[in-house]
Amino acid sequence: MTSIIQITLKGIFRDRVFQGIMALAVLFLFIPSAASLSMRQVVETSITLSLSLISFILLLLSVFLGATSLWKDMERRYTFSVISLPVSRSSYLLGRFFGLALFLVITAAVLAVAALLAIKFAVLMYPPDRPVLWGALVLALLFATLKYILLVGVALLLSTVSTSFFLPIFGTICAFLASGITQQVYEYVHMPASANAVSPFLKSAATVLYYLLPNLAGFDLNVNAIYGIQPNPNGLMITLGYFLAYTSILLGAAALLFDRREMQ
Amino acid sequence: MYAVEIRGLSKSYKTKKLRTVEALKGLSLDIEQGEVFGFLGPNGAGKSTTIKCLMGLIRPTAGAASILGCDIASPQARRQVGYLPENPAFYDYLSAEEYLRFVGKMFDMSPEDAARRVQEVLNLLELWEPRKRLIRTYSKGMVQRLGLAQVLIHDPEVYILDEPMSGLDPLGRALVKEIILDLKKRRKCVFFSTHITDDVEKVCDRVAVINKGDLLAVDRVENILERGVEGYDVTAASADGQVQELFVHKEELPSFLKQTLDQKLAIEKIEPRRKNMEAFFLELVAR
Numbered sequence A: 001m002t003s004i005i006q007i008t009l010k011g012i013f014r015d016r017v018f019q020g021i022m023a024l025a026v027l028f029l030f031i032p033s034a035a036s037l038s039m040r041q042v043v044e045t046s047i048t049l050s051l052s053l054i055s056f057i058l059l060l061l062s063v064f065l066g067a068t069s070l071w072k073d074m075e076r077r078y079t080f081s082v083i084s085l086p087v088s089r090s091s092y093l094l095g096r097f098f099g100l101a102l103f104l105v106i107t108a109a110v111l112a113v114a115a116l117l118a119i120k121f122a123v124l125m126y127p128p129d130r131p132v133l134w135g136a137l138v139l140a141l142l143f144a145t146l147k148y149i150l151l152v153g154v155a156l157l158l159s160t161v162s163t164s165f166f167l168p169i170f171g172t173i174c175a176f177l178a179s180g181i182t183q184q185v186y187e188y189v190h191m192p193a194s195a196n197a198v199s200p201f202l203k204s205a206a207t208v209l210y211y212l213l214p215n216l217a218g219f220d221l222n223v224n225a226i227y228g229i230q231p232n233p234n235g236l237m238i239t240l241g242y243f244l245a246y247t248s249i250l251l252g253a254a255a256l257l258f259d260r261r262e263m264q
Numbered sequence B: 001m002y003a004v005e006i007r008g009l010s011k012s013y014k015t016k017k018l019r020t021v022e023a024l025k026g027l028s029l030d031i032e033q034g035e036v037f038g039f040l041g042p043n044g045a046g047k048s049t050t051i052k053c054l055m056g057l058i059r060p061t062a063g064a065a066s067i068l069g070c071d072i073a074s075p076q077a078r079r080q081v082g083y084l085p086e087n088p089a090f091y092d093y094l095s096a097e098e099y100l101r102f103v104g105k106m107f108d109m110s111p112e113d114a115a116r117r118v119q120e121v122l123n124l125l126e127l128w129e130p131r132k133r134l135i136r137t138y139s140k141g142m143v144q145r146l147g148l149a150q151v152l153i154h155d156p157e158v159y160i161l162d163e164p165m166s167g168l169d170p171l172g173r174a175l176v177k178e179i180i181l182d183l184k185k186r187r188k189c190v191f192f193s194t195h196i197t198d199d200v201e202k203v204c205d206r207v208a209v210i211n212k213g214d215l216l217a218v219d220r221v222e223n224i225l226e227r228g229v230e231g232y233d234v235t236a237a238s239a240d241g242q243v244q245e246l247f248v249h250k251e252e253l254p255s256f257l258k259q260t261l262d263q264k265l266a267i268e269k270i271e272p273r274r275k276n277m278e279a280f281f282l283e284l285v286a287r
């Protein structure tokens, strides 16, 4: 499996994905000056911009790398030469997953350094009223990374059943968009006030989706990072547990489906 | 224990129009260790389907198979196998050297062993010069030769090759034949598919002929060639030194020999005239 992880990383670097990201990372240089346009709360704005930029890059990576990696292997018929080696399909799939996850971690770490430097610069230039909680900032980045690693799992699961990259890419994007609002929708349909407005069918459909779709709201610690509020340790543990459980289920299902997949 | 044992293997594909294609119908074959076995059939006969089942790439609809006694459902069955896919493709962002090292690792070779073998097989297949170039810059023939290199790298006992000669120039084909004959000398089992009868005639111990998913014949190549003898071209000289060339039918040979003794003819040369593998194959498939 480690060889598959290595190959995965090598493939991503050779395809100059990383170089592309580094080009995007140049944007961090402009964050302090862009934030200074807001006149007040320059540091808060810098943090917001940095976190959004990192999130956006990680989202792009998780969706496109996650959705195309298995698909490309099957499309270009690399699977014939690799799956026929004495490696189980699940090891192959896990190798791909951990390779992609590792790449997200590396990218996030590099971008985090750039972001922290940009924010530090903003802090020095425009000292904020409230001290920046660097710990909360790092935690926010960490959980954002976990969130997108989970999304890679979604993309891989979808690519084990799909013959094109269409379903994995758009499916993952939909899962991501839906994941932000499932909590609100769930709470809305279960409000006593909406009992009349929502049909029972819709209510149960929403409930099924609520449990099926990833709930990524807990991974968002941006508010804590921006306003310097300590995150709740219990909440973090629950989110971490959720991440581990949900990702394991995704990978387990993906392994089962991939094992049954015909290479032709 | 057989190198490859196939028992009643069937495979149906479902096409997009909800039709099913019976690509393979209850194939049974035993392939001995140390034998070179040709799997001969026209395009669409079901050769690749059989091989993909053996390699765990597709799931047979019915039947079972094992390689060196290990059921093909387990990845373990592939430990002692070198497999060359039909029109192979390899991670094109790696170089040949990197890819072979990767394959070596997947077969649990030590880095030293792998490094030594990589050099050997790259040299053997004339890929040493371009070994550091990315595979995406290779020609079709080079990729095919890399395919053979990755088959040989871990020196397995069983070789399963899907049309190993396709995409190669005459030099490359000769090289492949040489490699197969060398494997035969080293008592390895080679199971390869082809639609070219000449390949079978030159290198195989046994051959199976398959068409439309049905096994039509399995036999030793020498038997087929022997049975194919139709008669003999004879060059004979009479007592007065006159040389004549004759064709003698198979059944008439004994009486002809007696006749030559009576007539005091001196036989200078006698050669069997036979139907070749191609005729045998065409006859079977046309039936």
Ligand SMILES: Nc1ncnc2c1ncn2[C@@H]1O[C@H](COP(=O)(O)OP(=O)(O)O)[C@@H](O)[C@H]1O
Pocket: A264, B013, B014, B015, B021, B022, B023, B041, B042, B043, B044, B045, B046, B047, B048, B049, B050
């Ligand atoms: N994925 C597939 N879907 C539907 N039919 C297929 C598929 N693969 C192969 N076939 C059909 O199965 C038959 C056998 O194919 P194959 O094993 O590739 O033949 P060969 O390798 O002997 O040329 C052919 O008729 C082919 O059209």
Ligand SMILES: [Mg+2]
Pocket: B044, B047, B048, B049, B086, B162
């Ligand atoms: Mg074929």
